[in-house]
Amino acid sequence: MAMRMQRRAGTARATKASPGEEVHLLETRPVLPGYQLLTWAAQDIARKVQPGQFVYVLAPRAPGLLLPAVPVAGVDRLAGRIRLLISADTGHEALWSLRAGDVGRFEGPLGRGFEIDAHSRYLLVVTDVAGFARVGASVEEAVASGRQVTLLLGARTAAEVLPSSLLPDEAEYVVATTDGTLGHHGSVADLVSEYEAWADQCLAAGSTELLTRLVRLAEGRRARMGVAKLGRKRRRGPEPRATVSRRRAWLQLALPHQAGCALGVCLGCVATGERGPLRVCREGPAFAAGELRWETGS
Amino acid sequence: MTVDLAPRRRGGLRLRHPLVVAAGGAGYGGELLAAVAAQTPGAIITRSVTREARPGNPTPRMALLSHGLLSSIGLQNPGIDAVVQRQASRWSASTTPIIVSICADNAEDIAALVRTLDMQPDIAGVELNLACPDRSRGGEPIGLDVEATEIATVAARAATDLPLIVKLTASAADVRPIARAVAAAGADVISAIAALPALALDPERGGAILGTAYGGLSGPAIKPVGLRVVYEIAQAVRLPIIGIGGVASLEDVLDYLAAGATAVGLATAALADPFLPARLADELAAWCEARGISDPGALSGRALPRRRDRGSLRSGPFAR
Numbered sequence: 001m002a003m004r005m006q007r008r009a010g011t012a013r014a015t016k017a018s019p020g021e022e023v024h025l026l027e028t029r030p031v032l033p034g035y036q037l038l039t040w041a042a043q044d045i046a047r048k049v050q051p052g053q054f055v056y057v058l059a060p061r062a063p064g065l066l067l068p069a070v071p072v073a074g075v076d077r078l079a080g081r082i083r084l085l086i087s088a089d090t091g092h093e094a095l096w097s098l099r100a101g102d103v104g105r106f107e108g109p110l111g112r113g114f115e116i117d118a119h120s121r122y123l124l125v126v127t128d129v130a131g132f133a134r135v136g137a138s139v140e141e142a143v144a145s146g147r148q149v150t151l152l153l154g155a156r157t158a159a160e161v162l163p164s165s166l167l168p169d170e171a172e173y174v175v176a177t178t179d180g181t182l183g184h185h186g187s188v189a190d191l192v193s194e195y196e197a198w199a200d201q202c203l204a205a206g207s208t209e210l211l212t213r214l215v216r217l218a219e220g221r222r223a224r225m226g227v228a229k230l231g232r233k234r235r236r237g238p239e240p241r242a243t244v245s246r247r248r249a250w251l252q253l254a255l256p257h258q259a260g261c262a263l264g265v266c267l268g269c270v271a272t273g274e275r276g277p278l279r280v281c282r283e284g285p286a287f288a289a290g291e292l293r294w295e296t297g298s
Numbered sequence: 299m300t301v302d303l304a305p306r307r308r309g310g311l312r313l314r315h316p317l318v319v320a321a322g323g324a325g326y327g328g329e330l331l332a333a334v335a336a337q338t339p340g341a342i343i344t345r346s347v348t349r350e351a352r353p354g355n356p357t358p359r360m361a362l363l364s365h366g367l368l369s370s371i372g373l374q375n376p377g378i379d380a381v382v383q384r385q386a387s388r389w390s391a392s393t394t395p396i397i398v399s400i401c402a403d404n405a406e407d408i409a410a411l412v413r414t415l416d417m418q419p420d421i422a423g424v425e426l427n428l429a430c431p432d433r434s435r436g437g438e439p440i441g442l443d444v445e446a447t448e449i450a451t452v453a454a455r456a457a458t459d460l461p462l463i464v465k466l467t468a469s470a471a472d473v474r475p476i477a478r479a480v481a482a483a484g485a486d487v488i489s490a491i492a493a494l495p496a497l498a499l500d501p502e503r504g505g506a507i508l509g510t511a512y513g514g515l516s517g518p519a520i521k522p523v524g525l526r527v528v529y530e531i532a533q534a535v536r537l538p539i540i541g542i543g544g545v546a547s548l549e550d551v552l553d554y555l556a557a558g559a560t561a562v563g564l565a566t567a568a569l570a571d572p573f574l575p576a577r578l579a580d581e582l583a584a585w586c587e588a589r590g591i592s593d594p595g596a597l598s599g600r601a602l603p604r605r606r607d608r609g610s611l612r613s614g615p616f617a618r
Contacts, residue, residue, distance in 0.1 A: 019573055064518045064546030064567040066360070066367050091362045259362040261569035263333060265325035265345075267371050268360030277354055277374060 020058045020107040021045055025098050026081065031163060032129070034088045037073070038095065043080035045072070045108050051138035052113030052203075052254050052286040055082070056262040059105040060094040066266065067091045069110060069257040069281060073136035074166070085133040085166075091259065110262050114138050114203050114254065114286045115247040116147075123147050124199035126188060126214060128154040131205030132162055134254035134285065138203050143168040150174060150195055154188025154210065157181050189213040196221050203286075205254040215289045218251035249288030255280050299583050299594055301340065301561055303538045304423065304461035304486040311423050311461040311486070313340035313395060313561060315579035316594055317551065320489065320542045320563030321346055321399040321425060321465070322371075322516075326381060328388030330572050338394045339568070339575035340561065343463075343489070344385075346401040346427045349411055351377040356509030361498050366519030366544075367566050368498045370510045373401060373430060378414050386418060395422030397463060403434040405453035412457035422461065426454045426485075429467035429492030441467045444479045451483035463487040463540065468494055468520075468527045474534035481535040488531055489540035489563060491524045516566040518544045525557045532558020532602055546574070548581040555594070556601035 023042040031037050045055060054069040061067055068091050074083035086092050098104070116123065116138075123142045127135050132153065142149045150172040155161045158181035164173050175183030176191055184191055189210060192202070196217070204214050246252060257280050260269035264282035271278050272293045278284060304311035318341040324330035327342040354374025361368045375381060378400070389396045398421055400411040408426065415424050428441030428450060440446045451464055464480045466473055468491035477488055493514025498507045506512075524543025531539055541559030545551060546567040554562045564575050586594055 058571060061570075064544060064570065065362065065365075066517075066566060066570050067362065258358060259360045259367065263325075263329060263569065263572065265329050266322070266360070266369070266569045267354060267374050268369050270354070270357055270359060270374075272357055277357075 020105045023104045023106050025102045038084045042082045046080045046082050049109035050113035051141045053109040053111050055106040055108030066259045068259050069262045071134040073133040111285050117247050120200035122200045123149045124195045124202040125151045126204040128206035134205035143170045152188050152191050202251045246288040251289040254286045307461045315340045316561040317575040317579040318563045319568045320565040323565035323568035326385045327396050333572045337573050337576035341395040343397045343425050346399040347375050347378050347381050349407045361507040366515045366517035368513040370508045370513035390420040397423040399425040399427050401427040401430045403432050408453045409457045412454045416458040425463040427465045439467050442470050444475050447476050448479040448483050455484035461486045463489050465489045467492050468523050477531045477534045487538045490527045491543045520544045528559050529557040555597040558599045
């Protein structure tokens with residue numbers, strides 16, 4: 001059965017529309033206590049996936065429950081491989097105990113990933129450990145397309161910092177730890193101001209606290225940078241509430257898929273958008289910061 | 299494997315097999331049908347629709363628990379007129395019976411909703427959801443009160459000749475008088491159960507996980523409750539029952555049929571795997587064939603006590 005694909009604004013937005021693809025586990029690698037990197041042979045998904053998109057695990061899984069979709073943390077298109085970074089508490093206990101050679105069944109790629117402007121040369125990626133899985137593929141793809149990438153990673157302590165081997169050699173890797181045991185002492189958001197003038201765009205994932213702070217920083221960036229408002233003169237009066245262009249947005253955020261059908265049907269994974277509820281599994285998981293309403297805690 | 303849930307209605311409510319997607323498991327039907335192609339369920343009961351648009355509940359709306367799912371969607375929907383306008387063409391293209399679920403706080407709205415659906419040529423039936431929180435009753439579902447249930451069912455029945463399904467909640471201390479009121483008011487089918495009111499807390503924050511604090515618990519955790527309610531309804535009334543709650547395997551299907559269900563509904567599991575209802579129907583057909591059973595209706599009610607023994611239930615722990 002052919003996967004139904006919808007093309008919009010140059011980005012694939014797929015639906016869960018087939019019994020999925022049989023995938024083979026090639027390698028499991030513990031990267032941190034409580035985190036494993038699983039490398040799967042998944043030809044079809046690897047060919048189609050865009051950074052920020054995810055897969056839905058049909059097997060192995062606990063029956064009868066809506067599980068979180070799993071972001072694709074890395075992709076090797078030539079070899080037809082994808083990498084999933086799973087943690088012990090994501091609801092995918094069935095994946096945790098797998099070994100190389102085991103077989104699974106995934107649906108995907110699902111959702112709408114990051115949209116990077118073709119003119120963007122310098123990309124800032126900000127995340128914490130839990131959010132890395134949602135931005136990891138973006139770093140790889142951006143480096144492969146010749147962009148300069150800096151990844152800012154926040155962790156509680158040095159023992160929880162992800163190894164640099166998860167990133168391409170060309171990417172700059174900067175760490176902040178809450179207890180100061182490695183890199184900057186404090187929040188990773190403290191580092192953003194050093195890069196905001198350099199970066200053409202910023203992609204982020206992580207805790208609500210981190211994303212909220214980044215949104216606040218991005219709101220004031222235009223004023224701090226003194227960026228002129230270019231383009232056609234707008235008429236006086238309130239700003240029209242047109243759809244925010246993700247491709248042009250300086251800050252894009254990938255939200256976690258907590259649980260749900262990943263089909264756009266259950267309405268369980270919605271985030272609060274400026275113009276109403278937005279489904280993380282269909283309209284997201286990547287959003288322009290301006291699409292989301294933050295004061296209500298989305 | 300054909301099942302007719304409303305043989306007394308003109309045209310009936312004929313299903314190719316007894317596995318249906320319950321409300322909440324398939325949106326408005328079109329999304330699921332597009333996904334599963336030929337592997338269709340026996341029928342699709344849509345997400346519950348209200349007379350006016352509702353924005354839904356604040357986020358987070360869903361939490362994964364160890365054996366169930368806690369959700370609080372808040373009946374997000376664009377209102378009956380918009381739903382009909384957007385979905386009518388999809389419903390008419392569907393060969394799978396589409397049953398539209400409605401939810402309202404009062405008899406006037408119920409009648410208006412049903413009248414709107416009665417004018418749609420491609421709807422196979424209406425499900426009156428009496429299990430959702432009723433804002434005018436302080437959040438208490440209509441289905442907890444015998445009199446309110448009867449009034450609501452009468453209002454729906456008077457507005458249509460379509461097969462009428464009434465969905466009951468497991469929260470009632472004794473569901474039997476409520477089921478009898480539904481039957482007396484002219485319903486054709488009873489569906490049960492809806493998600494159970496529940497709460498999940500975040501130990502780190504010390505607060506509720508969901509934006510609304512309370513949610514509806516669904517999934518495997520509620521199957522024993524669903525079985526109990528279907529078992530009781532089946533002994534109280536002679537209406538066909540759609541048994542819902544925690545169905546994810548052939549064993550669950552057989553259990554619900556044995557408890558007295560005529561058809562079995564999947565919601566949470568169908569969202570997780572849209573192909574599951576059709577797959578379970580195939581497994582049920584194979585199971586029946588292996589045992590020489592030609593009519594799955596013969597499986598219905600096998601676990602029920604024989605009729606002369608049923609009085610003993612009245613002295614049970616749930617007796618009133």
